[in-house]
Amino acid sequence: MADQTHSAVDSLLGLLTGAIKDEARLLGGVQGDIQFIKDEMDSMNGFLLHLTKMETEHDDQLRAWMKQVRDIAYIAQDCMEVYMHDLSPPESGFWALISHLPVLLRTAPARRRLAIKIRELKDRVREVGKRRLRYDITVPAAKPKPKPVSKDSTTDEKREDFLRALEVEDDHRSTGVPSPSFSTAIHLLPCNLPTDAGPVIEKIRVKCVPDHVQSMKMLLRALYAYPHGTKEELESLEDKLNGKAADVPEEVMVFCYSKLYTHYKSCLQYLTAFLEEDSISRTSLVRRWVAEGLLARDEGLQTMEEAGERCFNELVFRGFVCPATPVATGQTIKSCNMESSVRDFVVAISKSENFVSGALPTHFRYQIDIRKIARGRGQPPQKAPLQRQRPWNIWDGLCAVPREPQQDDDDGKLHPMDMVVQKLKNLPEEYRLNVLDLGGCTGLKKRHLKSICKVLSLKYLSLRNTDVSRLPRAINNLRKLETLDVRQTDLRPSDTAHIVLPNLKHLLAGSIRPAGDEIESLSTVQMPRKIGRSMEILRHVQILDGKVELHEVGHLKQLRKLGVVLSGSEDNIKHLLRTISKLSECLRSLSVWITAPPPMAGDGGGVTLDNKDGTDGISSSPPKYLESLNIKYFKGTSTSGSLPPWIEGLKLLSNITLRDTQLSANGLRILGKLESLCCLRLRRDSYTEDNISLKKGEFQKLQFLLIDQVCPTIRIAFEADAAPKLQRVVWTFDKNKKMEIMAGTISGIDNLRSLKELELNGDWIDRQDYVNQALAAHPEHPLLRCSFPDSSPRQ
Structure with missing residues (x-):
């Protein structure tokens, strides 16, 4: 607080x-x-x-x-x-x-x-x-707060070893060992812990195992992440667990919660604003933390969003939040949720710390109320008395505020979005509304947005996946706005051209939808004519004038993520490569969707992110800190069959997604040499060969491989000593082709020492004996998941 x-x-x-x-x-x-x-x-x-x-x-x-x-x-x-x-x-x-x-x-x-x-x-x-x-309010005597541990690749690898040690205990339980010892995990705890704490930890383990194994795992995670505790604190926990009516999971969770950094506690409590959600988007959560001012800037980090990402990863590591869907170690978590016991605990702790009202804190309660109303699950606000209503808020209370027209549904009830507007008008003067998330709501009209644009304190506005079709010019009144999310909407492309928001840091746009037999098409909005120099994320935006617009982008020295949609003309490619070169010190993520070049552009040849004449300068100044790369060509425009040579020098590139790139076997060899590549997604027509082969010594860090309707691929081979850390493989066949799984279709499964899951999706002849035998003989006993177009997933 x-x-x-x-x-x-x-x-x-x-x-x-x-x-x-x-x-x-x-x-x-x-x-x-x-x-x-x-x-x-x-x-x-x-x-x-x-x-x-x-x-x-x-x-x-x-x-x-x-x-x-x-x-x-x-x-x-x-x-x-x-x-x-x-x-x-x-x-x-x-x-x-x-x-x-x-x-x-x-x-x-x-x-x-x-x-x-x-x-x-x-x-x-x-x-x-x-x-x-x-009232003599003073600072209680206490020791200085330890700073969050700075992370590097060595720290991450040690954490992975620790997590694997915890998983080994689960594997032992599945083979009939009733009482995990956690000896390996305890041995890997940092040396900062008191040397005589071992016997106390063992006594606590006896209380937790075998009935509360998850509690013991959470405790060990807390001790690993926060090694500044004392023996006395552990003894106090042991005494509480020895009580006759002790609730072991709750007592352990209270201890683990106490070991969170102060601002991490606030971020965890903020999850109560998502009680109605099935899953929580990681990126949305982090940006909302930033907008609400819940984070403290950590040393060594350039932006508050990076501090938010560190906080999110810490909450995942400690077991307070978990991935909504299974992910391989090192793979980016897209969405998360809380287990029921953790959710109940967080709600209880939020209420107890908000002693003034005995309910959820103010900013959590209003966020939940607004979200319920917008989704059509809330109660209508109370009708105002006949006397003069409270002004909209202090900024609009200085002059008369006209009443907004309201519409009733067919059953006579007020429309949910009109109820949201009314709720906003009735917010207490002391309440600062920083975040408004209307994602997934229906019935959002331009008149509602005009009212929302009067809430001048907004820093985060999400219209994602709504039916909004127009963006009012009043959007420019939101001078504090830092995040505007209009993804998966049908906004007119020109509606964003007039945006002038000096504090805008994240503009998120683009709507990806199937188009006939083509798997993906992207419609998006235009680049704003005026962009503030504080912009950090700009994706995806349509580039109409590459020379002018990309020149402006090149001056955004804080830009970390860039996504553009542009035609594949020669001039556009040159300007794009120059822009990437200018952003070489700050760019972390790059997404490029190239559409068909104009009819008069050159000879209509292939398109690639590489200038043969070497005038772009990117070879001498590549984006050396780039971590994620997404490339999609318009079908039929890429004929090079190779990757631009500057990719080979990207030492930190860990995530690659390719579409319609017509990659050859030589291109796959280049990818195999990338020393940090953890996640590779090969989507429709990204590869031209009928055999995907991962060879000896390649893909040393790869943990996740996705092959999605890559024609004409019909075989996958894993050679010995290839992809030693690969944990999950997903293969989705072409929906127009019936596949037959037999010996040779997937070979070398036994060479994947870390494999945990193999997923096969599509219309294929049910001959999985070979795969089952290969997985059964594997020392890790990987899970096989199969799904068919006419049925639910099979296991």
């Missing part, structure tokens, strides 16, 4: 500092009030900053005081933003005053009300400051 409050106050101080520097434009009588608010908030911020550096639990009085500080910071920031943007006087000078006189006259009542509001805030700030002294 201290991190969140500190973030809110820190943001306000920046605004107040800018306002005071511009003294000439302050209203009479307001300057002194603003200076007082700044001085008081500055003192409070120092106190909060000290709290964020201490590893200590906040008592009830301290949490109540921090909540009051955060509420005041939000209201004050709203006041100052309205004033500085809409109501501030003109620059000094006679003619400037004359031209601004009509505005001054029109806004005089609003400016007077704002001055009164700031004076009231001054009194509230003074009282909150006195209250801390009155």
